[in-house]
Amino acid sequence: MSSVSGTTGEDRTDYTKAESREIRRRSLRLLGSLLSPLKAQVTLAAVVLVVSTAAQVAGPALIAYGINTALPRVIEDGDWMPSAMVTAVYLVAGATGAALIGWYAVISARLTQAVMFDLRRRIFLHTQRLSLEFHESYTSGRIISRQTSDLESIRELLDGGLNQLVSGILYCSFTLVALVLLDWESGVILLAMAVPMYLLMRWFYLRSQVVYRESRVVSAKVIVKFVETMTGIRAVKAFRTEERGDKEFGELASQYRDNNMRAIRLFGTFEPALMVVSAVAVSLVLLWAGWRLIDGVIGIGTLAVVLYVRNFFAPLQEVAFFLNSYQAATAALEKVSGVLEEQPTVPDPDAPVDLWEAKGHVEFRDVTFGYSDDRVILPGFSLDLPAGQTVALVGTTGAGKSTLAKLVSRFYDPSRGAVTLDGVDLRDMHPKDLRRAIVMVTQEAYLFSGTVADNIALGKPDATLDEIKAAARAVGADAFISQLPDGYATDVNKRGGRVSAGQRQLISFARAFLANPAVLILDEATASLDMPSERQVQEALQTLLADRTAIIIAHRLSTVAIADRVLVMEHGRIIEDDHPDALIAGTGKFAQLHAAWKESLV
Template identity: 80%
Template sequence: MTPTTVSGTSGEDRSDYTRDESRAIRRRSLRLLGSLISPVRGQLILAGIVLVVSTALRVIGPALIAFGIDSALPAVLDEMDWMPTIGVVGLYLLTAVSGAALIGWYVVVAARLTQAIMLDLRKRIFLHTQRLSLEFHESYTSGRIISRQTSDLDTIRELLDGGLNELVSGVMFGLFTLVALLLLDWQSGVILAVMGIPLFLLMRWFYLRSQRVYRESRVVSASVIVKFVESMTGIRAVKAFRKEPRNDEEFGGLAEHYRDVNMRSIRLFGTFEPGLMAIATVSLALIVLWGGIRVADGAIAVGVLTAAVLYVRNFFSPLQEVAFFLNSYQSATAALEKVSGVLDEEPTVPDPDEPVDLWAARGHVEFRDVTFGYADGPTILPHFSLDIPAGQTIALVGTTGAGKSTLAKLVSRFYDPSVGAVTLDGVDLRRLHPKDLRRAIVMVTQEAYLFSGTVADNIALGKPDATLEEIKDAARAVGAHAFIEALPDGYATDVNKRGGRVSAGQRQLISFARAFLADPAVLILDEATASLDIPSERQIQQALQTLLADRTAIIIAHRLSTVAIADRVLVMEHGRIIEDDEPRALIEGSGKFAQLHAAWRESLV
């Protein structure tokens, strides 16, 4: 048998931990494991009882053989009495069949237990990662998230399916065998117990070495997965900039490093297995030697020595499987650490403990002396105040990094301000009920993400119970109805993965229809017309006016043509508003917006 190696797994960003950090990680993993086991405690107890009984039945075999050789066989030879032999053979067969049946039952119970735990864990990861704030997803790479839900969970499943069974049954079988040997022949039992000292040292050495190797393996494996996912996700950029050779070199280096780590684990087994075989051989030789001397002296019978030899062989036979379990255990422990790390993350934008209901929002948005910066980065909005009356359309313009998108993210409550408050109709967004917040505020971004499914399903995202006629009305309002009807199956057309069946501009129109159907009190358009060409943009100007009517709107756009429909223009620079007025008034002035507008007009000419 060859050792298995870790494959397709992921790890932390570093492999070195302080002792306190390692203890904290272990405690976190044990808490997670305890919470997973708690609901299936009854099945776990049943599995334990079945395993104990089946192991006891399996251990009885060599003792029955000893009785048969020393007592039943002489009865046949001396008195032609076959009853003891028949009884021993029958009892041996009964214990063997019963033990096998119980092992089969245990496998079924353990499999149910594993599947229940994995179902719970898989759902927890998905639900929790959805609940985490945008800040987590912007800093945690998609490859690592995918790895948690796939390879890490598969590694844990493999441990629970096979490795854990091997460990528990192997350890229990070894203990029961040692006890049985001590009861049958205590001197042979002592020899085996003494040989357990070098066995313990060997197992300890292997465990410590493999722990370091497998932790490194998780780290390197994560890098392989992240590199692959990023390259495939950004394949357009790879093709556009002819990055294939560089990607090949980088991925090849990572793959070679991963191979080297796995080779180190194989070399560990190459040392461990011969060591285990040597200890088993020496133990067996000592027991046969000392037992043979005592048989010659008449101190013990031949059957007892035979049983002692069988017990020693049985004691060492599962240890190799236990060692292979250590392989799986290291991988699964590292995987459980990573999974528990994700589940231990807390949303930076938590739901309120006592939410305030706002059934009918009017759309009055206000920034009250807000200060905000991303994580440990610089301050983006310093002491920022802004009042947006209900129903007003404002346009935010300014250079890249001025804070426009940050302002939109705060209104959408993707982030919370470090200082101050953002309010909707006088209610701090941090106190607003999440359902009311999502119903009242909708953002349309440049990405215009479409999910797999029909066009109608994607438009109805903001209102799942909408009728087909309502969906069509929303599409008509934003000028998307005509091209949707021209699709092969109309509104029932599958847009394919990420909307690959429609153009970027059509995806944007579908996202507009989605926002119109959701009917929010506050609508944010973050570079939402960037994917449209000039004719398409002009075509939807009227649609935008329909979309923005009777609601508060915040438009972020570099194209100043979109700004013309705004009631008010805010020019931002370094997180501050430097100009605030109607579009016409700013154009006629001599400020920053007038310069931007003049440059834009010249670019059109």
Template identity: 70%
Template sequence: MSVTGVEGEERNDFNKAESKQIRERSLRLLGSLLSPVRAQVILTLVVVIVSTAAQVAGPALIAIGIDQGLPALRDELDWMPLGVTVALFLIAGIAGAGLIAWYTVLTAKISQAILLDLRKRVFLHTQRLSLEFHESYTSGRIIARQTSDLDAIRELLDSGVNQLVQGALYMLFIGIAMFSVDWVSGLVLFGALIPLAVLTRWFQLRSQTLFRKTRVASARLIVQFVETMTGIRAVKAFRKEKRNEDEFGDLVEDYRFVNARVIQLFGIFDPGLVLIGNVALAVVLLVGGLRVADNGLAIGALLAALLYTRQFFAPAQEMAMFYNSYQSAAAALEKISGVLEEMPSVPDPTDPIDLWEAKGAVRFDGVEFAYKKDRVILPEFDLDIPSGQTIALVGSTGAGKSTLAKLVSRFYDPSQGAVTLDGIDLRQLHPKDLRRAIVMVTQEAYLFSGTVAENIALGNPDASREEIVAAAKAVGAHEFIESLPGGYDTDVNKRGGRVSAGQRQLLSFARAFLADPVVLILDEATASLDIPSERLVQEGLTTLLADRTAIIIAHRLSTVAIADRVLVMEHGIIVEDGTPRDLIAGTGRFAQLHAAWRESLV
């Protein structure tokens, strides 16, 4: 066998093994969702079995009424057999209708309980996942998991399962009833199952691929839409509307094309079902009619056989629609189970260490870190930051400054070595103590929907209005807040659209001040401020950084001036370390940066 052939077999084996793992993963998730509602599921099955039996009993009772009740009434004037048959028919109809109503309510309760559980799981789990996951998994894909994928599962639970269970039981009970009424007609109906099975299998094989393509096309549409709306400012700024229009048009066209192929598939399948049903009905009528003519079959039995044949093929179409829902839901469940199987790359400690009163001493001890194995950002990094010291990190883009900040915040864990707070490895520190002790303010000052006061209070949800106002005053935000239409009760609108970038940054400072951490990290936090705002913030920063350890990452050297110590980084290595005054007086990298900055101000 050629090498290419061997590699092809290995790939096929790998794909089969991977597909098997995905199916097992999806089944585990489904089992965990059904486990809490097991009792309701069993009750629902009992109800649907009894209701289906009651519905199927109708044609058999009609046959009895015609073949036995009518002769008794005509020959013996005995109305009892016909009356009992009619009464049983009415009871079966009423019972069937009532049980169907009960079954519908039960299935709705089960589906809503499962969906509630699944929605909460997806939200809580994605929120728990580490920053690494969110930086690689786009927000559009996460939204697709919570919207279109969960909607596909909802459709399956709300109607698809009903169609399958009721349809399968209906066909089974009709088959049993058919043989009990007339075994010859039962054989004719059984023979019709052969072309029905061939047509259904043909439909399944072709629809499986197409339904998966519709899920992919739908997800791409959602991702494109969400990313466009999220980045609408960049779209407007760079006049990207036309390009987005073309890209979205292509995605819509792909989605339309795939759905058109699905419709074409049903255009063959549905008429095929009708044709098979009509041919089977004609054969039952022909064979049964000849036997009635020879007195080999009662007229009531023939009528019952015809009714059963007619009813037998009605659920087949519904079951085909179930397969539609099933394919979409199966693909959605695979994607959701994949997200739920993701494990945080920064897990909580199994035996956490409490640190009630942190002092703020941070140390990097032999730290090595790489986002990818072949691209090391920090090689054998050592750094000691005493408690209460303010250090400024300076260096070119990609030097490792933000990576260092993310390691201190424990958004990531080092590949080797340890980052410690007061001598305790951050990987062993209790998460609550870690989040209380270390706060990071980034360049993107995100504001949530709500009032200005509510956004500041994120730093300390239990803070009073007086504490919120004091925090805003400390960082120079009080004046502009008071100028807003509703002051501290002004709704900032989605993502802070009612305030400028500089004002959002001031609110994030107030939030950090209210949190009162022992270690504060400012990652390019003054980049969005204009010169007047920056001067205000410089005053606020003096208050904000007092009596706490601070790490400032900034390109603006005016911000660096308030630091006790400056670290110049290049390629993950500290190349200069000293006070701002000493480094400016020297001839090194920082002195060059400072001179260039001074020239830019002239």
């Protein structure tokens, strides 16, 4: 993974120059890819903006012409035609500018919404495609921050800030050109005042860059803390951690407030300083123009240059507002582009191998695996699981049982060696075939918002209601589902809050069985069931696991009884491998665990 990615550098603000350049290039690549499909609309918006700006800038020049040329013609010759023409052109320019500004607002809004739609979908699709390793290290709160506050900052940049920048630069450029054409000496004065103006804006840009990058980091921390607290509210209530949580959140909120105050003070210094530079420029131009007017070098209408000088500085405040939103959006774009630059650590194969009908023969061939902390979990691990065999994995916490299950599910890839299904390396299998052939049921038993039927049909969206009910009956879930207010059409509410933990687990069993995989992995999947429900599920399992390869990870040794084979793991190695009854009759680790379990029941 990239050293400047969202995963590894999310909370950093002390980037090196090389890292900062790479981050900027990454952000610009993202922005360019978003705007590339919209070239025609961008071109139209640019043309409309240029014409509307030119129409707005024409006003003072027309006033100067009217006073210096058209008005004397009326006084001296009684010729009203030049005045009428100037008035008509002034009105047409004003009306044209106003109409085009309105049109430009509509065009730019459509562009913004098109970009935001594309970006939202990219983030959602990409984060789904990323491997489990990413999601185990990148908290949900940070992902939510990318989709909410960061995208909102980018929207504000595109919707308002960028418009202010482009229109401001165009307005200043056209104004300077018109000023030089009208009175080049005033133009020289204005250019001289551009030096302190440039130094002021550069100071503001560099200072705000640091402040707003810190702001995005603190903002993400606030969101993460809030999301984690609300997600784990049961634990908060159970352990009475409200006061501690309030203190921690208060500290983060205080940091966020202080950071925002620094940004406000920074802008509060910049804007008055900009007004001072503008006032000095207007004064100098007015003084020099007045001196020449007294000498008769210029006409009184040429004093319209003062309007140009004032108009030149007015858009710079809009540019400053752009810098304000630009820094927030740049920091947000850095985070978003960092997520989108992440590559799956479990990539799809370039030339996928189809396995339409998997039999379920799983084999570990000299597999070595360790997580990102370089701690080896499975050192040179080999195992052969024949098709249709039910295998139970037993061992102490950290023995490598769940790691083995994750490798079979291809949530991770081995560092060395291979995991195969029916002789095909999982890394070479077509993703659709892999997901159809191997299904894991975990202790979490996550339910999505929607009906019970929708949740059961998660792995087989085209399943009929009869198929859904048959799967539920097979695992003993039909009885309680039928008693729900709307039966299978009952909305389970957020995360399955309408049903108990055991009922959620039964629904997840029905979901897995409906998918009909060749290999079924149960990772502590009966941990949430009470004893009657567990017996009911075990009875269903004996029928449903027939002719199917099953890997059962359980601390409840009662679940192990249905296995054809028990593997006892210790430090990533198999230390015992036999039928449950044979191991119980022996004197090994499993016999000790079984004896302790029976004693605990008594």
